[in-house]
Amino acid sequence: MNYSSRIDFLGLSAFVAIADRGSFRDAAVHLNLSHTAISHRVRKLEEDLGTKLFVRSNREVSLTQAGLDLLPKVKQTLADLMATVDGLKQAGRERQSKVAIACLPTIAAGRLPHVLKGFQQARPGVAVEIYDKSASEISDLVERGIVDFGVTIIASHRWDFDTDVLVDDPFVLACPLDHVLARKKQVNWADLEGHPLVRVSQQSGNRMIIDDALAGRCDHLFWQYEAQHLQTALAMARAGAALAVVPRMAFSSADEDWLRLCLLHNPGVTRQIGLVSRKGVPLTPAAADLHDLVRAIFTDGKQHGA
Numbered sequence: 001m002n003y004s005s006r007i008d009f010l011g012l013s014a015f016v017a018i019a020d021r022g023s024f025r026d027a028a029v030h031l032n033l034s035h036t037a038i039s040h041r042v043r044k045l046e047e048d049l050g051t052k053l054f055v056r057s058n059r060e061v062s063l064t065q066a067g068l069d070l071l072p073k074v075k076q077t078l079a080d081l082m083a084t085v086d087g088l089k090q091a092g093r094e095r096q097s098k099v100a101i102a103c104l105p106t107i108a109a110g111r112l113p114h115v116l117k118g119f120q121q122a123r124p125g126v127a128v129e130i131y132d133k134s135a136s137e138i139s140d141l142v143e144r145g146i147v148d149f150g151v152t153i154i155a156s157h158r159w160d161f162d163t164d165v166l167v168d169d170p171f172v173l174a175c176p177l178d179h180v181l182a183r184k185k186q187v188n189w190a191d192l193e194g195h196p197l198v199r200v201s202q203q204s205g206n207r208m209i210i211d212d213a214l215a216g217r218c219d220h221l222f223w224q225y226e227a228q229h230l231q232t233a234l235a236m237a238r239a240g241a242a243l244a245v246v247p248r249m250a251f252s253s254a255d256e257d258w259l260r261l262c263l264l265h266n267p268g269v270t271r272q273i274g275l276v277s278r279k280g281v282p283l284t285p286a287a288a289d290l291h292d293l294v295r296a297i298f299t300d301g302k303q304h305g306a
Contacts, residue, residue: 009081011045012074014038015053019071022061099287100129102141103151106230106250107273108132112151115297119290126286135205142276148287149277151294153205158276165274166298167249171210173262174237174244174251181243182260189214189221189266198225198233198242206230206247206271213269234259247271273298 017027018038028038046053053067063071103112108130116128131141138150142161154163173187181187181195200207225242227233230250237244238258251261275291277283283291 008041008045008048009078011041011048012078014041015045015067016071016074016078018042018054018061019063019067024061097125097286098127098129099284099290100131100147101149101151101287101290102131102133102138102147104135104138104153104273105132106247107151109231110249110252111297115290115294118297119293122293123286123289128290139276142278145278145281148283149275149291151273151275153209154272154274154276155205160279161276162279163274163276164295165272166295167273168270169247169249169273171206171245171264171269171271172248172251173264174234174246174259175262176237176240177258177260179240179243179260181262184262186265187262189264192221192243194222196222196224196242198227198236198244199223200230200233201226201228204228209271210245210269213267249273 014027014031014033017030018024021027021030024035024038024042028035031038033041042054049066051066052064053070055062055064109132112130119126119128129147131138131147133141135153135155138147138152139155139158139161141147142150151166154165173181173192175182181191184191199210225233225236227236230246233242233244233246234250236242245264248261251259275294277291282288
């Protein structure tokens, strides 16, 4: 935009104030300006427009025909502008009072409640909207700006995200306490051949990690069941229907009375859990506080071997 096409909002505001009050002096008081300053604004506006807007006399100020034609249009424009500004301010206040996050269901049921308890104490007036979704769904929510950030499986190909790795989460075998493999401290993938297994659906980020790590070896395993969620796979293992291969973080203390976890080797398979947000888009102060609190909780968990 070149200089000649810029809109002189200060001059237009002075023009409306004088037209409404019929006086330079009263308009100057209303705008908290000196008489000289408001006169300068009007003179500059008239010069830019190339026409006179007021007829001045010793007793009164009246509008020229150009001023009469311009006044209703300027009033409507300024009113629309103020409504837009007020709307942006209101939206900004709402963003400050609400945070939206997305996270994996295992995290939503595991560490997230502890994070939110601390966040409530730090910012009691901020509402939090939680989307417990799959990794692919979380990426979509972050990309579209529906959520401020996500806690999910880190994907190396997402160059458009800012990422912060929190923890390496190994995949383990969950089996009933009386199962023959429960006596092993570690289990090789080859040991699983012949045993009924349950895995999560192909749309899951966890499934893709396992498939990539095992390559062709997956074909030799007896994947008798396929579930949509990790908690369903764990329930199958608790019932003794199948052995479940799940991330360590999917296992809760409530499972310890029913299941044994065995580390999987040859190969060891690990997923990276981290924070993701849109690259170059700053978080609101409230979202940044929650983002930092998530990082702190996970860091503390790593120090305690959780």
